[in-house]
Structure formats: C-alpha cells, structure tokens
Amino acid sequence: MKFNITQSAFVEGLMKVNKVISSRSSLPILQGVYVKATEDEIVLTGSDANETIIHSIPVTGEDVVVEETGDTVFPKQVIDIVKKSRKHLSIDLDGTVTKIKSGKSEIELNCLDPEEYPSFVKVDEKEPDLVLDAAQFKTLVSKTSFAAAKTDVRPVLQGVYYNVTEDCMNLTCTDSHRLAVVKQKVESKQAIQMIIPASSLDNALKIFGMNGEIEIFSHSDNALVLKDGPTLYQTRLLDGNYPETSRLxxxxxxxxxxxxxxxxxxxxxxxxxxxxxxxxxxxxxxxxxxxxxxxxxxxxxxxxxxxxxxxxxxxxxxxxxxxxxxxxxxxxxxxxxxxxxxxxxxxxxxxxxxxxxxxxxxxxxxxxxxxxxxxx
Amino acid sequence: MKFNITQSAFVEGLMKVNKVISSRSSLPILQGVYVKATEDEIVLTGSDANETIIHSIPVTGEDVVVEETGDTVFPKQVIDIVKKSRKHLSIDLDGTVTKIKSGKSEIELNCLDPEEYPSFVKVDEKEPDLVLDAAQFKTLVSKTSFAAAKTDVRPVLQGVYYNVTEDCMNLTCTDSHRLAVVKQKVESKQAIQMIIPASSLDNALKIFGMNGEIEIFSHSDNALVLKDGPTLYQTRLLDGNYPETSRLxxxxxxxxxxxxxxxxxxxxxxxxxxxxxxxxxxxxxxxxxxxxxxxxxxxxxxxxxxxxxxxxxxxxxxxxxxxxxxxxxxxxxxxxxxxxxxxxxxxxxxxxxxxxxxxxxxxxxxxxxxxxxxxx
Incomplete structure (x- = not known):
C-alpha cells in the first residue's frame, strides 16, 4: 500500500472514525484504524464492535494519489502524528511497518495485521430506505433518546423504538417512568421497525453535520446504517420486543x-x-x-x-x-x-x-x- | 443576619470562593460557604483547609444593605440557587434556617453552625510585603511551577521556592530531574523565603484576573496571602529546606x-x-x-x-x-x-x-x- 494525501483530508477522516475508537477496547486491533487504499478511494474504518464508522476519501489524481493498493491497521498514534504533520503526507507500507513522510519528518509505525480486523455489514449504498434532512433527524432524536433507561434491567428500554409506516415515522422512547413520542410525516418505500440503542443515536448526532441529508439503510437484520456524504455510521440494534406504549x-x-x-x-x-x-x-x-x-x-x-x-x-x-x-x-x-x-x-x-x-x-x-x- | 444584595455581586463572590471548595472535603463544614455580614461588608469564605479564599462585598447602602449583622455557613447549594435567582435577593437567617427570597421564589436552606467553621490566618491588609503587576506574577509562576515534583517523595519539591532579596525576586522549581529559574528585579522592604505549593500557585492564577496588581503578604510564618482588590487568597506553605540549586x-x-x-x-x-x-x-x-x-x-x-x-x-x-x-x-x-x-x-x-x-x-x-x- 502506498499513497499520497493532503493532511487536511486525512485528519478529517481520522477524526471522524476516531469518534468510536476506544483505547480501552478489549480487542486490541479495534484500538487502531483500518485503512484500505483502492484505485478509487482511501477508506478509513474505526469501530468499537457495536458502532462502526467508515469514511471514504476519493482519489482525485492531484492531492490524493494511490500508487499501490493495499490495506493495514494503523495504531491509534497515527491520528496525532497526522495532526502534527505538514500539508502533504506520503504513506508507504512495507511488510508491517508504515513509513509516514511529511516535510522533514519521517515516522515508521508498527502496524497490525488487517486480516484480523473484523469485517462489518456491507450496505448497498445505492438504495437507502429513507432520506431525511440532517437537522430534522437531529431534532427527532433529541426529543426522544434522553428518555431511554440508563440501566440494563430491560435491555430494550435502552433503545429508541423506530417505526416507519408508509407515510409516517414514529420515534418512541420510554424507561417505564416516562415516555417521549414524536411522529413525522415521511414517504417511505417500506415499513421499518427497529430498536436503536439511544446512546448510539446520540453518538451519530455528534458525527454528522447539521446540514445536508442523512440516508437511512435498515435492510440488514441486525444493524442500522446511516450515511452522510462520504461517512457511513453503523450500529448494532437491540433484540427483543418493544413494549406497546400507545395505550399509555x-x-x-x-x-x-x-x-x-x-x-x-x-x-x-x-x-x-x-x-x-x-x-x-x-x-x-x-x-x-x-x-x-x-x-x-x-x-x-x-x-x-x-x-x-x-x-x-x-x-x-x-x-x-x-x-x-x-x-x-x-x-x-x-x-x-x-x-x-x-x-x-x-x-x-x-x-x-x-x-x-x-x-x-x-x-x-x-x-x-x-x-x-x-x-x- | 439579614441583608439585601444584587444577584450579580453575590454570584461573583460565591463563584470566587467556590474555586477552593471541594464537595469531597473530609470536614463537612468546609463543603459550605461561610458568610459574615457586618455593617461595612458581606464577607464570603471558602476553604479546603490548605487553601482559603475570602471575598468581600462592600455595603453600598443602595443595592447591598445589611439590616442585621451576623454569620452562618451556607450549604454548597446556595451557589446554584443564587445563580438561578432574579436580580435582587433578600437573605434572612432565622436560627439555623436561611430564607432566600427573589422574585416569586422563596427558598429555605438548612445552614451549618458558624462556630464550627475553622478560623484562618488574619492579615494586616495595610502592609503588603510586595506589590506585583498581576500579569507579571502570572508569567513568573507559569515559567516555574510546572517543574515541581508530582509525587510526595520529597514534599518540598512539590513547591516553588520563592526568594526575595532587597532588589531581586527569584522563583526556583525543580523535581530533581529538571530545574526552572526566573529572576526579576523588584523593590522589597524585606527579604522573604518560602516554599509555596506549586498546585496552590496554579490555583491562584485561575482566581485572579490578568489586570491590576497583586499584593503579597508573607509575614505569617506558615501561610502566604495574596490580595487582588476585594479577594484574598491564602495558602499553607511547605515546611523544610529547599535544596541549594544554583551550583547545578x-x-x-x-x-x-x-x-x-x-x-x-x-x-x-x-x-x-x-x-x-x-x-x-x-x-x-x-x-x-x-x-x-x-x-x-x-x-x-x-x-x-x-x-x-x-x-x-x-x-x-x-x-x-x-x-x-x-x-x-x-x-x-x-x-x-x-x-x-x-x-x-x-x-x-x-x-x-x-x-x-x-x-x-x-x-x-x-x-x-x-x-x-x-x-x-
């Protein structure tokens, strides 16, 4: 793997995927950043096993050039190193060591085996189930997610129940002592029901900008994928039946x-x-x-x-x-x-x-x- | 004790003294704010036993009026209550309960016995040993205090050695692996030598503004007092002999x-x-x-x-x-x-x-x- 990249684009992507990387992760490889360079794009992935962020940097041919495709897992230090580097970087993987050159600096980082990095749900990015205004999505979440249970006595109550019918999107959240409900008209191709961890939704809000649109993909059984331009956010869903709340x-x-x-x-x-x-x-x-x-x-x-x-x-x-x-x-x-x-x-x-x-x-x-x- | 006060003056004073109040203090009374109303001023005191802040609010006769002198110890909640109150407050102590009225609210707070509040070093505020420009003082501290030892293996090394001769002020700080020294010309009436805890100096910097002057009082054996207008900051000194560093x-x-x-x-x-x-x-x-x-x-x-x-x-x-x-x-x-x-x-x-x-x-x-x- 060998590529050249501008510092600003690399930092932006690394900062995004870093939002779910935990240095206390029990799987050491998840403390790192998975990087894959193809002919078209450089893809960065960060994950804590429950939540995953995948950010794609397109190959422009000018500032971003892939000379040799490949993949590796950078240790977490790469983020601060790139932050402190000059305007352009060249990245060169040789065996398990990546050489990062920028200005008059040359860093050699020991990398991890990309084969060991877990693979995540694949999404057909061409067919979102729903497209929402980003600001609207944030509003809907912020009006419900706070009401989720903070303990795991009944795991489903740690989630927001997301229920889309043909013309209406309903978000419901209760910890059994209070209940928050919002309903918004939408046009959806299909009905969707899922229980999304409230903490994941709060994290997603921090990752996405307030502008533009968010595409929602839910056709995978056990995961929700949100897409905002070059950034994919994925979270596991909660299993179980959400309590019937409308009669309350x-x-x-x-x-x-x-x-x-x-x-x-x-x-x-x-x-x-x-x-x-x-x-x-x-x-x-x-x-x-x-x-x-x-x-x-x-x-x-x-x-x-x-x-x-x-x-x-x-x-x-x-x-x-x-x-x-x-x-x-x-x-x-x-x-x-x-x-x-x-x-x-x-x-x-x-x-x-x-x-x-x-x-x-x-x-x-x-x-x-x-x-x-x-x-x- | 009974007085009327503007919310802004009260909040300002409470926020200042709160900087040394710890809700984990082993002496429960030090979790509160000592308040004393005299004919001339309302004095607020906060302390963690090592560091103490005393802030004086003058009686103006208009916005700040003392109707009845006295003292008590407010619980820490008083700070948030005053923050959330309207423009004017009336404070009325009856036995151990203080009534705080503001706008259409009326709060009754259980207070603590002022007799139990420790008494702190008294300073003759008319005779500072040294008067320093506040910004200059901050510069001197920030160039030395970071070099103090972070462990208490040799307690004196957790301090900054402050040595004033007739015409020169020296600040020295070492953790035995590094040494920071600054010397500044001053005019001082008397020689001063003391070891000030580095963490106390860092705290003092956060309390005082960058403008104006700081008066330094050091004639008490075991304490340093700094004064910035209506606010007195006092810290205990470290006992012991500071190592001789000049030959290093x-x-x-x-x-x-x-x-x-x-x-x-x-x-x-x-x-x-x-x-x-x-x-x-x-x-x-x-x-x-x-x-x-x-x-x-x-x-x-x-x-x-x-x-x-x-x-x-x-x-x-x-x-x-x-x-x-x-x-x-x-x-x-x-x-x-x-x-x-x-x-x-x-x-x-x-x-x-x-x-x-x-x-x-x-x-x-x-x-x-x-x-x-x-x-x-």
Whole structure:
C-alpha cells in the first residue's frame, strides 16, 4: 500500500472514525484504524464492535494519489502524528511497518495485521430506505433518546423504538417512568421497525453535520446504517420486543393548563437545587399545585424547602385546581425537549400520568408523558 | 443576619470562593460557604483547609444593605440557587434556617453552625510585603511551577521556592530531574523565603484576573496571602529546606546552538507521538543529534521510530557536533515556558545537564535546565 494525501483530508477522516475508537477496547486491533487504499478511494474504518464508522476519501489524481493498493491497521498514534504533520503526507507500507513522510519528518509505525480486523455489514449504498434532512433527524432524536433507561434491567428500554409506516415515522422512547413520542410525516418505500440503542443515536448526532441529508439503510437484520456524504455510521440494534406504549397515553383530561415553557423550566431548575441533595443524586421530587397560579414546591429534610409561583396563561377543564408530584429531572428533560413557546400541561388525576406537549402543534406531533410520584 | 444584595455581586463572590471548595472535603463544614455580614461588608469564605479564599462585598447602602449583622455557613447549594435567582435577593437567617427570597421564589436552606467553621490566618491588609503587576506574577509562576515534583517523595519539591532579596525576586522549581529559574528585579522592604505549593500557585492564577496588581503578604510564618482588590487568597506553605540549586547550573559550555523555538517545539510534539506509547505514559525519550542540522529522533519498540530534521540558526563553541538524549515531556514543557522567538540550547557533555534559555534576554532572567537520560 502506498499513497499520497493532503493532511487536511486525512485528519478529517481520522477524526471522524476516531469518534468510536476506544483505547480501552478489549480487542486490541479495534484500538487502531483500518485503512484500505483502492484505485478509487482511501477508506478509513474505526469501530468499537457495536458502532462502526467508515469514511471514504476519493482519489482525485492531484492531492490524493494511490500508487499501490493495499490495506493495514494503523495504531491509534497515527491520528496525532497526522495532526502534527505538514500539508502533504506520503504513506508507504512495507511488510508491517508504515513509513509516514511529511516535510522533514519521517515516522515508521508498527502496524497490525488487517486480516484480523473484523469485517462489518456491507450496505448497498445505492438504495437507502429513507432520506431525511440532517437537522430534522437531529431534532427527532433529541426529543426522544434522553428518555431511554440508563440501566440494563430491560435491555430494550435502552433503545429508541423506530417505526416507519408508509407515510409516517414514529420515534418512541420510554424507561417505564416516562415516555417521549414524536411522529413525522415521511414517504417511505417500506415499513421499518427497529430498536436503536439511544446512546448510539446520540453518538451519530455528534458525527454528522447539521446540514445536508442523512440516508437511512435498515435492510440488514441486525444493524442500522446511516450515511452522510462520504461517512457511513453503523450500529448494532437491540433484540427483543418493544413494549406497546400507545395505550399509555390518556385521551381525555380533567384539566389542561397552558403555561410559558421557559418560565416553567426556570422555576423547576431553581426547585431542583432543593429537591436534589447533590448533583450525583437526581431523584428529587417536586409538587405542582395549580389554583390561580402554578405553585412549584419541594421539601427535602437535609436541604430545606423551596417554593416558586409561576403565572399560567389559561386553565381549562372540569377541575379548577389540581396537585401532582413528579420527578424534577424528568420534567426538566421533557420541557427542554419540547422547545416551544407555550406548553399544555394535561392532567387526569393525581396518580395518573400527565402529559406535556406544545400548545401549538407543528407538522411534527410530539408528546412527553410523565408518571407521577406517590408522596404522602 | 439579614441583608439585601444584587444577584450579580453575590454570584461573583460565591463563584470566587467556590474555586477552593471541594464537595469531597473530609470536614463537612468546609463543603459550605461561610458568610459574615457586618455593617461595612458581606464577607464570603471558602476553604479546603490548605487553601482559603475570602471575598468581600462592600455595603453600598443602595443595592447591598445589611439590616442585621451576623454569620452562618451556607450549604454548597446556595451557589446554584443564587445563580438561578432574579436580580435582587433578600437573605434572612432565622436560627439555623436561611430564607432566600427573589422574585416569586422563596427558598429555605438548612445552614451549618458558624462556630464550627475553622478560623484562618488574619492579615494586616495595610502592609503588603510586595506589590506585583498581576500579569507579571502570572508569567513568573507559569515559567516555574510546572517543574515541581508530582509525587510526595520529597514534599518540598512539590513547591516553588520563592526568594526575595532587597532588589531581586527569584522563583526556583525543580523535581530533581529538571530545574526552572526566573529572576526579576523588584523593590522589597524585606527579604522573604518560602516554599509555596506549586498546585496552590496554579490555583491562584485561575482566581485572579490578568489586570491590576497583586499584593503579597508573607509575614505569617506558615501561610502566604495574596490580595487582588476585594479577594484574598491564602495558602499553607511547605515546611523544610529547599535544596541549594544554583551550583547545578553550568557556567561554561562546549557548544551553544541558537534555534527557532516554535520549530523545535513542533518537532518534539511530533516525536512525542512515537516516544510515548500512550498519553498516560509520558516518559518517552528523544535524542537530538546536532551536526549541520538538528536531527530529533526517537525509537520505541512497540510503536516504531520517528525522525525530524530542524535547521538551526547558529552553533558556537569548541564542538561542532553533539548528541544528547532527554525526556520529550521535559523539553516540551521548558520550550512552552520560554515563550520567545529563538532559544539557546547550551550543551556541556552528553551526560551533563543542558540549558535552554531565550537568546535575547529581557529584564527577566530565566533558564530551564534538563538532566539528560542515559541511553547507551
């Protein structure tokens, strides 16, 4: 393998694939970067076995020239070496040693056997199942993935349930104490159902730009592939059946309060300081008492107590006053995800889940459901 | 204790004293903020027992009003609560509970007994031993403190030796493998010698602004006090005798090479990637071979090898070529600290310390001494 490449293109690709490479990987070869030079492209691969990023640098004939095809696995140091190199690099593999020349420097790196690098799912890049606007995809994920379970008691709950019908894309996420749902109209050639690890989706968001389009490939049984231009991102899916959640969402309410989202959120952020005894313990509980004003409060024996009154816009329904207790963190997470001017706080009964959603619906349907906390 | 205060002044003070407060402090009361309101000022204190910050907010009669003097110890949550409060706050201590009112919020915080808060060295603020330009102080510290020992095998070596004579201030720091020295002319009323923990000096730099002056008080036996306007910073000193270092610095050399500092540094940064097998292990060794060009190289069995040629400006002395091996990290640290265009690399013999210093001396004298590494 022998090629010449510009430093900027090489660094960009290496930084991308590095996002999933862990220096604590149990498979030592996955601590490195797999590099394959063909006549058309130089392909870089990084993986932690669950998530894989494949980045392709096209051979331009000018700045990027492949003189000899081949492949190898670079040790992780290659990334910092290329970062600190001059504008042009020449890469020359001889046996297991790669010579990296740039300016007046010459580095010889011991490489690993490419035969040992795991092979990953192949994708037919010509036929994506769905093409989404990148910013839209980010929005959909950020409104749901936070609600996934952080423990592996029920592994499927660590995922986001992704369900595409002919004309609608649904993302659902629950940890069994709260539920986040978004629905967006799309045109899809086929139905898709899969459970994507929430942490993988969050990583994918960091890798892809906010511009352009993301192509989604899901015809492989156990993997999801996302493609943004020259970069492929692949993650394993979670096995199992996602719980049926649609019947959890109440369809009639005793009271619906419209309230300014920012003021509600700021009030909760203040109450949080009393409700949680410290930052590592986020299970604090707040109470909302609605009766002419929305009064948020919390009492914690160690810390003290706090109260803040927030005016609301309107209250409709049969009940003119209500009280409910809930996790401060869950309410803050939900209000952050909603990202609108005014929210509807829809109440059924003090021991029934309540709903938060935008007062003004856009073309995207969304709702955040939170189970109350039993106090007394 | 009862006072009214603007949120901005309160947050500023709390953030300052918070820099030394540790939530892992073994003395629970030191996890809090000691607050004392007098007729003239509201004084906030934070401490981790070794380092203490005392910040004074003057009573203005308008925005800052003390209605009732007194003192208490707030729990650490007060900082986030004040951050999230409105423009004005009223603070009212009743027994052990403090009521914090702001806008439509009311927080009651359980406070700690102020009698239990340790008392700290008192300083006569009218008589500083020395007044230094803040930026100058930062420069002096940043050119020396990095060379302190990171382990406590010899505790005094974790400090910077601060020695002021009538007309000269000397900062010396060594971990016994390298030595950093700066000398600056000053006018001082009295001689001062003390060993200041390097980590405390680094912290002090983060607390003080780059503008204005820093007053230095050292007449207390076991503490150093620095004052920047309304903020006092105090640290314990290290006990013991600092080693005599002046005779370590050679006064004649066989060769002196003048070389561009930035190119030398960039070369070492590249070589470092080969010399250190990973980022947590920074004991890599590089070799410099000077003979027409300065050739830096390193070989590491696991990684491979690297070499880079750097042109130098001139080489003077009896020897026209020399070779010496040294810690890459130490050389990088020293070159970063020097912060000049061209450095003098002064060589005696391959097993004798070498010296790095600016080719053009300013009114500040400085030098970095590094012991070679025996390679065979």
């Amino acid at each position: 969402i109440p369809d009639s309410f005793t009271s619906v309060m419209k309230i300014n989202r920012k003021e509600f959120l700021e009030g909760l952020e203040l109450i949080k300081e009393v409700a949680n005894s410290n930052t590592s313990n986020e299970n604090g509980v707040a109470k909302i008492h609605v009766n002419g004003v929305a009064s948020l409060s919390s009492t914690k024996a160690e810390t003290g107590k706090g109260k803040i009154d927030i005016p609301y816009d309107s209250l409709e329904g049969e009940q003119e006053a209500f009280t409910i207790s809930f996790s401060v963190k869950y309410a803050i997470d939900s209000l952050k995800a909603l990202d609108c001017e005014t929210v509807d706080f829809s109440f059924v009964a003090d021991m029934r889940p309540f709903l938060l959603k935008p007062s003004d619906m856009t073309d995207m349907e969304e709702c955040q459901l939170i189970l109350p906390v039993r106090t007394v | 610095i050679p006064d004649s050399f066989t060769s002196v090479m003048k070389i561009n500092r930035k190119e030398f540094l960039e070369g070492l940064e590249l070589i470092k990637e080969v010399a250190n097998s990973n980022t947590s292990n920074e004991n890599g060794v590089a070799k410099i071979h000077v003979n027409g060009v300065a050739s830096l190289s390193s070989t590491k069995a696991e990684t491979g090898k690297g070499k880079i040629d750097i042109p130098y400006d001139s080489l003077e002395g009896e020897q026209e070529a020399f070779t010496i091996s040294f810690s890459v990290k130490y050389a990088i640290d020293s070159l970063k600290a020097l912060d000049c265009e061209t450095v003098d690399f002064s060589f005696v013999a391959d097993m004798r310390p070498f010296l790095l210093k600016p080719s053009d001396m300013t009114d500040m004298e400085e030098c970095q001494l590094i012991l070679p590494v025996r390679t065979v």
